[in-house]
Amino acid sequence: MLTRALALLAIGCLFSTTAAAFNGYVEVTNDTGFDIHYLYVSPAHASDWEEDVLDDDILPDGHTVRVTIRKAKGSMYDIRAEDEDGDTYTLWDVDISKRDVTFTLDDID
Numbered sequence: 060m061l062t063r064a065l066a067l068l069a070i071g072c073l074f075s076t077t078a079a080a081f082n083g084y085v086e087v088t089n090d091t092g093f094d095i096h097y098l099y100v101s102p103a104h105a106s107d108w109e110e111d112v113l114d115d116d117i118l119p120d121g122h123t124v125r126v127t128i129r130k131a132k133g134s135m136y137d138i139r140a141e142d143e144d145g146d147t148y149t150l151w152d153v154d155i156s157k158r159d160v161t162f163t164l165d166d167i168d
Contacts, residue, residue: 081128081130081156082128082130084126084127085160086124086125086160087138087140087159087162088123088161088162089120089123089161089162091142091164091167093120094118094119094120094143095113095119095162096141097111097113097140098112098113099138099140100112100126100136100137101137101138101139102133102135102137103136103137118140128155134155135152137149137151137153138150138153140162146167148162150162
């Protein structure tokens with residue numbers, strides 16, 4: 060009886076169509092030498108950037124901010140920062156479940 064119940068449970072898991080949503084965060088560190096005024100974290104290959112996650116705040120040089128992601132379809136994200144001079148820094152296809160991000164001048168677009 061127990062074996063049959065376990066087998067049915069295993070089959071149910073194999074054919075389940077409900078995917079678990081990704082919940083996590085990415086820590087973004089500013090090491091550009093400039094204050095970051097805008098920060099966008101969007102699902103990889105999205106057609107538009109999401110809203111600025113800093114809102115009215117800034118991310119000073121040398122500081123880190125944690126961006127929380129809830130109920131996402133996956134953990135792959137494109138991340139863009141814009142500094143006080145309007146220069147942009149973009150990282151594509153970041154797996155935020157495996158790494159955090161540090162923007163440097165090498166990342167300038």
